[in-house]
Amino acid sequence: MTSASAEVTDTVHALAECWNQHDMNAVTVLFAQDVEFVNVIGLWWKSCDEIRKAHWFAHARIFKNSHPTITAVAVRFPAADLAIARARWVLEGALAPDGSVLPARMDVLLKLLARSTDAWNIVDLQDTDIVEGALSRPQ
Amino acid sequence: MTSASAEVTDTVHALAECWNQHDMNAVTVLFAQDVEFVNVIGLWWKSCDEIRKAHWFAHARIFKNSHPTITAVAVRFPAADLAIARARWVLEGALAPDGSVLPARMDVLLKLLARSTDAWNIVDLQDTDIVEGALSRPQ
Numbered sequence: 210m211t212s213a214s215a216e217v218t219d220t221v222h223a224l225a226e227c228w229n230q231h232d233m234n235a236v237t238v239l240f241a242q243d244v245e246f247v248n249v250i251g252l253w254w255k256s257c258d259e260i261r262k263a264h265w266f267a268h269a270r271i272f273k274n275s276h277p278t279i280t281a282v283a284v285r286f287p288a289a290d291l292a293i294a295r296a297r298w299v300l301e302g303a304l305a306p307d308g309s310v311l312p313a314r315m316d317v318l319l320k321l322l323a324r325s326t327d328a329w330n331i332v333d334l335q336d337t338d339i340v341e342g343a344l345s346r347p348q
Numbered sequence: 349m350t351s352a353s354a355e356v357t358d359t360v361h362a363l364a365e366c367w368n369q370h371d372m373n374a375v376t377v378l379f380a381q382d383v384e385f386v387n388v389i390g391l392w393w394k395s396c397d398e399i400r401k402a403h404w405f406a407h408a409r410i411f412k413n414s415h416p417t418i419t420a421v422a423v424r425f426p427a428a429d430l431a432i433a434r435a436r437w438v439l440e441g442a443l444a445p446d447g448s449v450l451p452a453r454m455d456v457l458l459k460l461l462a463r464s465t466d467a468w469n470i471v472d473l474q475d476t477d478i479v480e481g482a483l484s485r486p487q
Contacts, residue, residue, distance in 0.1 A: 243424075247434070247456045251478030285382075287462050287471050288427055295386070317386045319474045321460065323426050332426050335458045335474045339390030 214284045217292045219323055220329050224320075225277050225298065233265040239331050241323065246334040249316060274310075275302040290324040297339075315339040353423045356431045356461055363459075364437065372404040378470050380462065385473040387456060408421050413449075414441040429463040436478075444462050453477040 210218070220239060227236045240257045247253045254260045264272075281297045301313045321333040349357070359378060366375045379396045387393045393399045403411075420436045440452045461473040 245424075245432075247458065247476055249435050249476065251454070251456045253434070253456060272434050285384075287460065288430055291427055291430055293460065293472055294382075295384070295392070304359075315390070317392060317474070318391045319386065319458070319472075321426065321432065322407060333432055333458075335384055335476060336458070337388065337476045 213286065213292070213324075213344060217284045217294050217329055218282050220322060220331065221282050221296050221320060224331070225279050228268075228272075228275075230275050231268045231273065233261050233268055236264065237255050237261050241330045241332045244330075244332055244334070247336065249314075249336045249338045271304045271306075274304070275300055277301075292322040292324075292329065294320045294322060296314075296320070315341075350475075352425065352431070352463075355467055356423045356433050357421050358420050359461060359470065360435050360459060361418060363470070364418050364435075365405075366367065367411075367414075367416050370407045370412065372400050372407055375403065376400050380469045380471045383469075383471055383473070386475065388475045388477045410443045410445075411414050413443070414439055418447075431461040431463075433459045433461060435459070454480075 224236065224239055227233070237257050240260065242257050244257050244260065245253065245255050246260050252263070254263055269306055277298045277300045279296050279298045282294060284294045286292050294319050297315065298318060299313050299315050303311045303314065305311050315338070317337050317339060319335045320331050322329040323332045363375065363378055366372070376396050379394050379399065383396050383399065384392065384394050385399050391402070393402055394436050416437045416439045418435050421433060423431055423433045425431050435457050436454065437453050437457060438452050442450045442453065444450050449461045454477070456476050456478060458474045461468040462471045
């Protein structure tokens with residue numbers, strides 16, 4: 210793994226660790242100010258502050274006991290200072306509106322990162338739930 | 349709209365037009381060879397050829413009478429020769445496994461495009477279904 214790949218992978222894991230700690234202020238250190246994020250149901254947030262507020266709300270409620278586990282990260286570089294990082298992750302412990310614990314959910318979370326002078330910042334995210342068995346894999 | 353924004357938006361519409369014509373060979377002209385694509389159920393294709401084969405299969409079956417309509421496109425540039433394009437689109441006419449026509453589906457389709465000498469090529473895509481009313485918008 211190259212140094213850049215390792216740095217990007219570290220950032221992916223740092224975001225998951227913020228989630229595990231339910232620390233939505235720490236998340237903002239990883240994000241560019243104009244970051245955008247489309248979540249698993251198509252909600253489209255258009256700034257760091259919108260994402261922070263939405264996740265603060267959710268982590269006080271449906272995600273308050275939830276924990277993600279990253280099972281794979283793939284990194285590639287469409288330009289020298291830009292990285293595409295895709296992570297498969299499993300989210301356990303999320304709550305339904307009635308307070309019951311939901312089954313584990315598997316997602317593919319895409320992140321686009323840009324390198325600044327001293328760090329990789331996340332400039333875009335999009336998340337998609339994995340639905341097993343809905344369509345055969347083409348391979 | 350800048351010239352670059354207009355060119356990227358044209359490429360987004362060109363992809364939808366390929367879908368409307370069910371011409372999965374034409375799609376490949378828009379893609380980089382190493383393009384990756386995560387679809388709405390988390391299937392993760394890792395080359396132009398994988399995407400072409402998967403969509404050829406689907407357009408001979410569940411998508412053979414389907415038509416997308418793009419309702420909005422937003423373009424931004426994390427670097428001079430890279431563009432993030434997000435489109436909201438509505439897909440009508442897709443078929444269920446029993447042959448019945450499914451309700452219209454709304455998606456947010458993310459595309460990452462890189463500029464070569466004479467065109468913008470799509471280097472990455474991720475699609476997410478919009479689920480209305482599942483979570484209040486945070487704004």
